[in-house]
Amino acid sequence: MTVTVGIDQMGFYTPHLYLDMTALAQARGDDPAKYHVGIGQDKQAVIPPTQDVVTMAANAAAQILTPADQKTIKMVLFGTESGVDNSKATAVYLAHLLDLPADTRAIEIKQACYGATAGLQFAADYVRSHPTAKVLVIGADIARYGLRTAGEVTQGGGAVAMLVTANPRILALDPVSSYHTADVMDFWRPLGRSEALVDGKYSTNVYLDFFRTVWTDYQAQTHRTIADFAAFAFHIPFTKMGRKALRQILPEATPDQQTALTAAFEASQLDNRNVGNLYTGSLYLSLLSLLRHGNLQPGDRIGCYSYGSGAEGEFYSGRLQPDYRAGFNDAAVTALLAKRRAVSVAEYEELFQQQLDLTGTDVQLPVGTDPAPYYLAGRQHQQRQYRHRSEA
Template sequence: MTVAVGIDKLGFYTPGLYLDMTDLAHARGAEPNKYLIGIGQSKQAVIPPTQDVVTMAANAAEQILTPATKAEISMVLFGTESGIDNSKATAVYLAHLLGLPSNTRAVEIKQACYGATAGLQLAADFVRARPTAKVLVIGADIARYGLRSAGEVTQGGGAVAMLVTANPRILALDAISSYHTADVMDFWRPTYRTEALVDGKYSTNVYLDFFQQVWDDYQAQTHRTIADFSAFVFHLPFTKMGRKGLRQILPTATSAQQATLTAAFEASQADNREVGNLYTGSLYLSLLSLLRHGNLQGGERLGLFSYGSGAEGEFFSGTVQPTFQQGFDEDFLANQLADRQAVSVAEYEEIYRAQLPNDSRDVQLAVGQETAPYYLAGRQHEQRQYRQQ
């Protein structure tokens, strides 16, 4: 008998500050609806210097791991394009912060926004071969394009943590998926830059082309059609992008199916609209948003599209489990987003410039107001100083 494998638990963390997109539009001399409707974003997470991808990942993972579960983790796979070291993996820092066993495999995975999906698929294959294993998969990033840049409105940040096990509570993954890779320069960040370079229109076109290719190939492999799905979940660097992807395939559905899929998409983009771009975590925040706000039932099949510029895309699927609401803490997640504080554009710009400098200087960060369980206190002797409350 084949054992179901997939996502057992989901956690999400973003810092307690945000920038209202209407305020940003006014400051940049733009019509607010250009951001609110044209891009599809309402708020953008603002990342203080005391949070980086390691601490955000720890804050997300802490929501879903008990002391007993930590002792059972076999592997940590950390997808990010905001790594803090060209050699040492963010997963190693994370495993230490969380107090995971020393016989844990810990690896960082990089391919733009696709890294967490690579981690999820590797984790699923690992558990299929070892049904008692538990794997922690992370998607954590800070999206930075620069003040007053064309990509400024699609910044954001946060972390999603997934526990991958046999007999999962949330989503059982199908073994078949479709993937596509091509060497294209739609988005990249050379090692000498702290901010990404992007050809926005070109990247959107590549995203849509890759989605069509992997969706067509998936259908050819499985003989499933759009009628077999209750929802499609997209990587959302901004919410309008996924909407365009869904609209590519909606004409193949009946009118009733179109209405169901459109409503599900609206549910899946609700949290992303309030947070902004998570890069590797974006698809999985979309999934979490659908689980929280959608009208799902156990046994329904979801389709998921992952995309990482440069470029790699994958379409895969899974079945919602009847116990899916046991896999995340709804009250915590709702309160986390509701309790954030707005910052002015001037405060956002100051925080943006205050990130840990890209040099060897010792730095002591102001940590007196930090409320997250894990945070960055500064840097000494070229080593980041992580702390736990």
């Protein structure tokens, strides 16, 4: 008997600070339209030193997990390229913060922005053979290119948490996917660097080429066409990138279908426009934005394109379930985004420099200014000090 497996719940977290792209454009001597239209970004999450990928993942997961869920989680798969240790997995820190059972596998997955998708597919395979188990999949990152760099406008950060189960409430994954890997130097972060190196135009071209490759292969495997899809969600480090990918395949659709797919894309990029780049979480914030803002119906098939520089791409699909809106807390996400505080460019630059450095020196952080339930209190003896407000 085939077990239906997929995404049962989704949670999202980004810190309480953001930078308006008009302010950044003016400070850098650029036309704001270059950022709002040319790149497709309106706001960018600003990450205080009291937040890292572990705390953001915990805050996202806490949005969805019940005590009953915690007891049945058998695996944590943490996709990130912003890990906090070269040996110990972010998933281990997270499992402890969430008080998950000791008989839980906890693994970190790294392949640029693709890591969370690998985690989702590994989780689905596990649940197919262990139908009573639940797997927590995380996509969390802090996108850093440096002040006054070409990539500065595509920074951001946050975390998406997904609970993968049998008989999911949100999205039942189709069993077929298509993936493609090549050794490409379009984006990388050498050891010892906190900011990435990127060849932006080249990376965009590779992203588009990979999308065409996996889309064509997916069609050959499934014999499906664009007419079988109600919407597509893309990895969008900046929203204009996903728009370019969609435009590659829109000519395959009828005029009415093109209108519907374009409207669905607009819904899928709304939240990303106001958060920025999540690296591994980018596709999944796009999917959540589509669920929150799109005109979708149960049974609709959604296509998802994941891309991680270096490079690996995957296209997969799933069917929207009847009770999909019960799988995420729409009001909580709306409130989270609405309650953020705008920072000036000067504040943003100061906070950018306050991230924990690589020296390993002891430090205490200004935790009183961070309203999040989970936060980073500092570092002692080269060990990060994670806290929950109920324990403070």
